[in-house]
Amino acid sequence: MLSVKNIHANIDGREILKGINLDIKPGEVHAIMGPNGSGKSTLASVLAGREEYEVTEGAVSFLGKDLLELSTEDRAREGLFLAFQYPVEIPGVSTTNFIKAAVNEKRKYLGQEPLDAVAFLKMMKEKMALVEIDQRLLSRSINEGFSGGEKKRNEVFQMAMLEPKLAIMDETDSGLDIDALRIVANGINKLRSPDRAILLITHYQRLLDYIQPDYVHVLYNGRIVKSGTKELALELEEKGYDFITDEVDLAANQ
Amino acid sequence: MKEKPDTLEQAVLTEYKYGFVTDIDTDVIAKGLSENTIRLISNKKNEPEWMLDWRLKAYNHWLKLEEPKWSNVKYPIINYQDIIYYAAPKPKKQLNSLDEADPELLATFEKLGISLNEQKRLTGVAVDVVMDSVSIATSFKEQLSEIGVIFCSISEAIQLHPELVKKYLGSVVPMTDNYFAALNSAVFTDGSFCYIPKGVRCPMELSTYFRINTENAGQFERTLIVAEDESYVSYLEGCTAPMRDENQLHAAVVELVAHAKAEIKYSTVQNWYPGDKNGLGGIYNFVTKRGMCKGDHSKISWTQVETGSAITWKYPSVILKGDHSIGEFYSVAFTNNHQQADTGTKMIHLGKNTRSRIVSKGISAGHSQNSYRGLVRASKQATNARNYSQCDSLLLGDKCGAHTFPYIEVKNKTAIVEHEATTSKIGEDQLFYCKQRGIDAETAVALIVNGFAKEVMNQLPMEFAVEAQKLLAISMEGSVG
Ligand SMILES: Nc1ncnc2c1ncn2[C@@H]1O[C@H](COP(=O)(O)OP(=O)(O)O)[C@@H](O)[C@H]1O
Numbered sequence: 001m002l003s004v005k006n007i008h009a010n011i012d013g014r015e016i017l018k019g020i021n022l023d024i025k026p027g028e029v030h031a032i033m034g035p036n037g038s039g040k041s042t043l044a045s046v047l048a049g050r051e052e053y054e055v056t057e058g059a060v061s062f063l064g065k066d067l068l069e070l071s072t073e074d075r076a077r078e079g080l081f082l083a084f085q086y087p088v089e090i091p092g093v094s095t096t097n098f099i100k101a102a103v104n105e106k107r108k109y110l111g112q113e114p115l116d117a118v119a120f121l122k123m124m125k126e127k128m129a130l131v132e133i134d135q136r137l138l139s140r141s142i143n144e145g146f147s148g149g150e151k152k153r154n155e156v157f158q159m160a161m162l163e164p165k166l167a168i169m170d171e172t173d174s175g176l177d178i179d180a181l182r183i184v185a186n187g188i189n190k191l192r193s194p195d196r197a198i199l200l201i202t203h204y205q206r207l208l209d210y211i212q213p214d215y216v217h218v219l220y221n222g223r224i225v226k227s228g229t230k231e232l233a234l235e236l237e238e239k240g241y242d243f244i245t246d247e248v249d250l251a252a253n254q
Numbered sequence: 255m256k257e258k259p260d261t262l263e264q265a266v267l268t269e270y271k272y273g274f275v276t277d278i279d280t281d282v283i284a285k286g287l288s289e290n291t292i293r294l295i296s297n298k299k300n301e302p303e304w305m306l307d308w309r310l311k312a313y314n315h316w317l318k319l320e321e322p323k324w325s326n327v328k329y330p331i332i333n334y335q336d337i338i339y340y341a342a343p344k345p346k347k348q349l350n351s352l353d354e355a356d357p358e359l360l361a362t363f364e365k366l367g368i369s370l371n372e373q374k375r376l377t378g379v380a381v382d383v384v385m386d387s388v389s390i391a392t393s394f395k396e397q398l399s400e401i402g403v404i405f406c407s408i409s410e411a412i413q414l415h416p417e418l419v420k421k422y423l424g425s426v427v428p429m430t431d432n433y434f435a436a437l438n439s440a441v442f443t444d445g446s447f448c449y450i451p452k453g454v455r456c457p458m459e460l461s462t463y464f465r466i467n468t469e470n471a472g473q474f475e476r477t478l479i480v481a482e483d484e485s486y487v488s489y490l491e492g493c494t495a496p497m498r499d500e501n502q503l504h505a506a507v508v509e510l511v512a513h514a515k516a517e518i519k520y521s522t523v524q525n526w527y528p529g530d531k532n533g534l535g536g537i538y539n540f541v542t543k544r545g546m547c548k549g550d551h552s553k554i555s556w557t558q559v560e561t562g563s564a565i566t567w568k569y570p571s572v573i574l575k576g577d578h579s580i581g582e583f584y585s586v587a588f589t590n591n592h593q594q595a596d597t598g599t600k601m602i603h604l605g606k607n608t609r610s611r612i613v614s615k616g617i618s619a620g621h622s623q624n625s626y627r628g629l630v631r632a633s634k635q636a637t638n639a640r641n642y643s644q645c646d647s648l649l650l651g652d653k654c655g656a657h658t659f660p661y662i663e664v665k666n667k668t669a670i671v672e673h674e675a676t677t678s679k680i681g682e683d684q685l686f687y688c689k690q691r692g693i694d695a696e697t698a699v700a701l702i703v704n705g706f707a708k709e710v711m712n713q714l715p716m717e718f719a720v721e722a723q724k725l726l727a728i729s730m731e732g733s734v735g
C-alpha cells in the first residue's frame with residue numbers, strides 16, 4: 001500500500017529526514033516511536049504533502065501511484081489521512097460544514113455524487129458513536145476553543161468520516177487523560193480493517209497497550225534505527241530510548 | 255507550473271470581471287470645476303432655479319472646506335480641476351421603453367448580468383440604471399405608480415415631484431455636512447428617488463445599478479428614499495467600473511427618511527474597480543450615507559458588502575430620533591492587494607427606548623488595510639437606549655492589517671452599550687489542514703470567508719445574496735447550508 005524508499009527531506013536547508021525506508025501493507029498497524037525532535041512529525045508532513053518540506057531524494061508509492069507527484073488535496077482524496085499532532089483552529093467554519101465539504105470533495109474526485117443532507121447526517125450519527133463525540137462540538141467552529149482531548153477526538157472522528165486507506169496518527173495520544181485515551185484508542189481499534197493501514201506515531205508506549213501494532217520502528221535523528229514487533233515497544237518502555245540512541249550515537253562517532 | 259491556486263496568496267487573487275469599457279457616443283463636458291460647471295450641469299438637466307441656487311450654495315460652502323484627513327487611508331492629493339463632472343451616453347431619441355435603448359448599452363448591462371430586456375427581467379426587482387452621470391432607464395415604473403410608489407431618477411423627481419425633493423433633499427445629510435457631501439450637493443448629476451406612501455408595503459425590491467464608463471469622469475450620485483408612516487421598502491444598490499490606470503472619484507450621498515412605523519432596508523453590493531494587484535488605478539469611493547428614523551417605531555437597516563474600490567470611505571449611519579426606533583448596520587468589507595477600506599457606522603440615539611445593532615466583518619488579504627470606525631452616541635434624552643456592536647476581523651496572510659476604532663459617547667445613565675471584537679488569522683497552517691482533508695486552497699478560502707461573513711450575508715435579499723456570494727469568490731459547491 002505504502003512504500004517509502006530512501007526519503008531525504010529538508011526544511012530551511014536543514015536535513016531532517018536522512019533516508020527513511022518503510023513498507024506498509026493493507027490491514028497492518030505500524031508504530032513509529034522516537035524521542036522528541038527525531039523527525040516523526042516531519043515524516044508525517046512529508047507524506048501528507050506539506051510544501052515547506054523539500055524532498056531531496058527518494059521515492060514514495062501509495063496504492064501504485066507516485067505519491068510525491070500528487071497535490072496535497074489529491075493525496076487526501078486518494079485515501080491518505082493525517083490526524084494532526086496540533087489540529088489548527090479555523091474560525092467561522094463549523095465542524096459539520098468542514099467535514100461535509102471534505103467528504104464531498106473526495107466523492108467528487110472519485111466521480112461520486114455528493115451526499116445529501118439526510119445521508120450525511122445518518123453517517124455522522126453512526127460515526128459519532130465510535131468516538132463518543134458530543135454533538136454540540138460539531139456545530140462549533142472547527143477546533144476553536146476545543147480542549148486538547150476534544151481536538152484529538154475530533155481528528156479520529158474525521159478519520160471515521162473520511163474512511164481513509166492509510167491513516168497517519170501523529171501523537172493522537174498525547175495530552176489525553178486515561179479515560180480519553182481509552183475512548184480514542186477504542187475508536188481507532190474499531191476503525192481497523194483488513195484494507196486499511198494505520199501508522200501510529202507516538203512518543204510513549206502506553207497507547208500501544210490499547211492498540212496492538214504489527215510492527216514497531218524507532219526513528220532517531222532522521223533515520224529508522226531499529227524495527228521489530230510489539231515487544232520492541234515494551235523493551236523501549238523498560239530501558240528508555242537511550243539504550244538504542246546511545247548505540248547509534250556511538251556508531252556515528254566512530 | 256501549477257494552474258490551480260495553491261497558496262493563500264494565489265487563492266485570494268481573483269480577477270475583476272467587469273473591467274471592460276463600452277464604446278458609446280457620450281456627451282462630455284470639459285474637465286474642471288467652477289460656478290460655470292455647475293450652471294452647465296443644471297442647464298443640461300433643465301433644472302428649476304431653486305435647484306441651481308441650492309447647488310451654488312453648496313459649491314460656495316465647499317470652497318471654504320478642506321479635505322478630511324482623519325481616516326486611516328492614504329492617497330495622493332486629488333486635483334478637482336482634473337475631473338469631468340458630467341458625462342452622459344447620448345440618447346438617440348426619447349425612449350418609450352427600455353427595449354428602444356442603444357443596443358450597445360443593453361449589451362453592456364447584459365454583460366454585467368443586469369438584463370434590461372423586458373422579457374428577461376427579474377420579476378421581483380425594479381431597476382434604475384445609471385451610467386456615468388445620468389439615469390438611463392427605470393423599469394416597472396407604471397406598475398409601481400399604480401400603488402402610489404414613486405421610483406424614478408432623481409433628475410426626473412426634481413421635474414415631476416419638486417415639492418417632495420425640496421422637502422427632503424439635504425434634510426438628513428445637509429450640504430454643509432462634510433467635504434464630499436458638499437461637493438456632491440454642488441455637482442450631483444443623477445441617482446434614484448423612491449417614495450413609498452403611507453401604509454404601502456412595496457411589493458418588489460427596488461434597485462439601482464451604477465456604472466462608471468467614461469475616463470476621467472467622476473460619479474456624483476444622489477439617492478433619496480422616503481418611507482411614509484407604516485410603509486416598507488427594500489432597496490438594493492450595485493456598481494461596477496472599467497479597469498483603468500488612473501484613479502476615479504465616486505462621491506455619493508444617500509439619504510433615507512423613515513416616518514412612524516416605517517421600515518427601510520438598504521442593501522449595497524459595492525464592486526467598483528479596486529485597482530490592479532500592484533495598487534495602480536481603482537475607484538476612490540467617498541460616500542455619505544445616512545438614514546433618519548424620524549417617526550416612532552421606525553426602522554432603518556443598512557447591509558453592505560464592500561469588495562471593490564481602491565479606497566472606501568463610508569459610514570452608513572442612522573439617527574434614531576423617533577422613540578422606539580431601531581437602527582441596524584451589517585457589513586462585510588473585503589480588501590485585497592493594496593486596497594484600503596475605512597468603513598463603519600454611526601448610531602445616534604436621540605429618542606427613548608431606541609435600539610441599534612452593529613455587525614461588522616472585515617476581511618483583509620494581500621497588502622490591504624481594513625478599518626472599522628464606528629460611533630455610538632446616546633444623547634441626554636435617550637432613556638433606555640441600547641446598542642450592541644460586534645466587530646470581527648479576519649486576516650488572510652500576514653502582510654495585511656485590520657484596525658478597529660469604536661467611539662462611544664453616552665450621556666444618559668440608563669443607556670447600555672456593548673462592544674465585542676475579535677481578530678482571527680488564516681495562514682498556511684489552516685490551509686494545509688484543509689488541503690489534507692481534500693479541500694483545495696480556493697474552496698478552503700471560500701469556506702472560511704463564507705463562514706465568517708454568513709451572519710451579514712443572511713441579511714441580503716435573496717436576489718442579491720447569490721451575486722454577493724460570487725463576489726466574495728465564494729463557490730457554493732464547497733460549502734453547505
Ligand atoms: N517548520 C520547521 N522549521 C524549522 N525546523 C523544524 C520545523 N519543523 C520541524 N523542525 C525541526 O525538525 C526536527 C524534527 O522535528 P519533528 O519532526 O517535529 O520531530 P518529532 O515529531 O519527532 O518530535 C526538529 O529538530 C525540529 O526543530
Ligand SMILES: [Mg+2]
Binds near residue numbers: 040042085
Ligand atoms: Mg511530533
